Amino acid sequence: MTASRLATGGSAIDRSRPVRFSFDGATVLGFAGDTIASALLANDVAVVGRSFKYHRPRGVWGAGVEEPNALVDVGGPQATPNTRATTEPARDGLVAKSVNATPNALADRNAFLDRFSRFIPAAFYYKTFMWPDWHMFEPRIRAMAGLGKVDTDWTSPGTADQINHHCDVLVVGAGPAGLAAAKLAAGAGLSVTLVDDQQKPGGSLGHRAGEIDGKPAAIWVEETVAELSAGGHLILPATTAFGIYDHNLVGLNQRHFDGRRDTLWRVRPRQTVLATGAIERPLPFANNDLPGILSADAALAYLRRHAVLVGRRIVVATNNDSAYEVAGTLAEAGADVTLVDIRRDGMPDAPAKVPLVKGRALSAAKGRLRVEGVTLDDGTKLDADCVLVSGGWTPTIHLFGQAKGKLSWSEASAAFVPGDPVDGIAVAGAAAGAVSLSEVFAGSKKAVASLGETKATLPRSTGPEATSGIAAAWPVPGSKGRIWIDYQNDVTVKDVELAARENFVSVEHLKRYTTLGMATDQGKTSNLPGLALMAGITGRTVPEVGTTTYRPPFTPVPLASFAGARVGELMAPVRRLPLENVHRDSGAVFQEYGGWLRPAHYGGRDADADRVIQDEALRARRSVALFDGSTLGKIEVIGPKAAEFVNFLYYNTMSTLKPGRCRYGFMLSENGVVFDDGVLVRLDEHRFVVSCSSSHVAAVHARLEEWRQDRFGREAVYIHNATSDMATLTVSGPNARKLLETLDLGLSLDDAYLPHMAIGHGRYGGDAVRIARVSFTGDRSYEISIRADRAEPLWAHLRQAGQAFDAVLIGLEALMILRAEKGFIVIGKDTDGTTLPHDLGSEGPRSKRQSEYVGRRSLFTEEASRGNRLQLVGLTVPQGEAPLPTGAHGIKRADGRLHSQGFVTSSYQSPTLGRPIALGLIERGATRHGETIEIQHLGKVRTAKISAPCAFDLAGERLHA
């Protein structure tokens, strides 16, 4: 191939703006408007990459999204591996590298693999490297195969925008069919969005001859686009519709070329018009993958758009009329062109200066790093530095297929075309099998006909038109030589034959066995020839063989587009305390607990953290602790049936709770498993506050709503999640009351008025406060709830007043120790998905309660009554030993084997007791207090004594001290 840039012409390039970039280390010169591929061709770079498996030299094949060969890794700040050189604009300073080639495409050191190709057919690796273990060989095999490399030094240029968009009509493709459909829809008063993957609209009109409404096609395109823009319609160039999803949501990926990330569009149109065109197919002949063998249509595009003449002595091989314009135009441009048509008759006249060989096909190409000539099926040899092929046109019906549209086989165009219509989706133009412009426009009219009367006139083709007529030229079994079907994944006719011999005859099996169509190009040029070959081998028709499932994306979409802003902290945003900044100023070390960012401890990091936590817990027992409990659930249940409602939701009887009092209880799931625990507050006769676990608020709220709406009715109960409305500040410890008495809270703290498990109402400054005598530490505690935005002065006041009592700020870690000393559980930590309330020692309601409640029936099954259930216990290890590892298993030795007897759920060093404490779920644990059990962790065995869960203040006197 001796490709070159012509001195004049090229509708897409701007010769006043030269660009310079590098490819495999060599400088490439081009113009603004070039793609990497067109610039490489203009510089006569024939070998642009190496094939996936055999490391065959490969050149540019197409001029658009279908490109199977010319993949490059683009480096620099916008680094992208496996970019199609045919769609990537050439720009100054761009660094491109060929894929799967070491050190470069021209001199690849793994090229020797091709000489062993007959020993490595489809599935060779999987069959050969089975013993002793595929994984032993996998890394080296994978290193030899594959495509581009990820640039590990790459840093993100920011997040991608995502846009939700609505319009009446979405037109995909701005070629003649799409432009006409957009024009007609706009004329019907509808809002139109027109997208095209090229930077310039026009589609095939950018390089195919045509005259519309008496004007050159290019002028008509410009005018139509201007008219649509003036009408306020949205036109998105460089935007690919990559997928149609349920209920006709269309996904678009828009490129910007200015350093910005791509933009993802989610479009919900009333009607989608697919005017996506068609893709030219290769022809089957030996060595049809050599550099210098291109799609005929691509060669025309390179000539007319980029002024690149792809060769000097060109053989154009075809089975249809579309290559005639190519042959004629290239000959006019100065090339020496021979046209070889598989058909004997019925073809158009040969273009001027082009000798036509009728009734012949190519049987082989020769050459090493580029094509040097061809042999026809009658043995005639022709010299050539470039071979252009047209094996017919495959309508681009991927989106229609994704929308579950059925395809029908068209014998006339030797391709699948859209079958029965799909609601909300119409297909027009070459995507629907149309060839001439007149047919195309008629299709556009039909596509928008159902949308109403249009004022726009239908464009008319006024020049010579393309003609149809094709003779199928599918690969046939038993052909001589190596004939490529899938260039990118190196699948040949022989591989498909092998698949058939081994009975992988279904298309889905064929695809996975040979990897036909599974490369980054998704088989845009190869699927249909592969299916047709399988049909030929198995004596079936192509529609009998059928197609594989169409799935998004049509072309690769950056993951950044799908992620949008949901990266880093926004991937899973934490909930934050109203007093977060105040805690930060106090030196709090934050951790995430159940979705909330909370102080783990105050001061102390890494190695020092443990000591700080121990100190916090110790000082809390000694005098008084301040703790931010704002995350605690505060779900209000209000209404005439509120009491009946909470009674049904809780395992424990709640209807007997007196106003102003609190009661601890469990909520169960219908399968009896403990779902949440917490305190229920009865504010008055018809008003309760469900104080559920911090991490469980949303789930509990959803559950309350479900039962409310499904069982009680909207009028009977009203539910309000007030968790974030109020901050809850907890004062706990022997001196808690004394500390609070130094503040004026406007209520008596006397135990006669405010005993344990009661609530009181007071004021702080101008704000109402609710004080609950509820304790998670086992010490006298006051939970003070106040408007979240007014919590800061109260917290400051408590801290200031606390100085006189040596008050300590405690984080969640110290609180966990304090509650574990008391044997208080954390749901999901000390329980699992099988724990029933009586496993936790709460047997009363199960045996006594008569009224209905959630999960009730499940507590009386065989499983629930099993004698060897895991039950909550305390586990004691001797003083001086380290705490038990959480998750360690209690074991029993029987039949020479170890059997699990349950496991450790919580384990800490208790500073108050000066020894480790632990909670666990142990088989029959409640009846085994005093027994010794072996605890195994990672092969090491220790012993522990089973006890009651509570290890501190067994009589509970400190609640009232």
Place this chain on the structure above:
Amino acid sequence: MQLFPCPFCGPRDETEFHYGGDAGNVRPDGADVPIDRWAGYLYLRGNPKGTAREIWVHMNCGEFFVMERDTITHKVLSSAALGGEHTA
């Protein structure tokens, strides 16, 4: 992405909804419900091919509703609030 019609908010993206089980799965009350019946209520699901009546909740407004949809075509056939006071 599917569009589900919330009877209260209108058509919204499916990501805003949670599935709530088969509609008409009536809860049998009592500690003495036959165990097979209780197990059926808890675990047996129709999983119909074609028209399905299901409970869904629109997380944004918190309302539960009954939706009929086709499990093959994903076409939504109807949606109505529990109790039937709103339909969409």
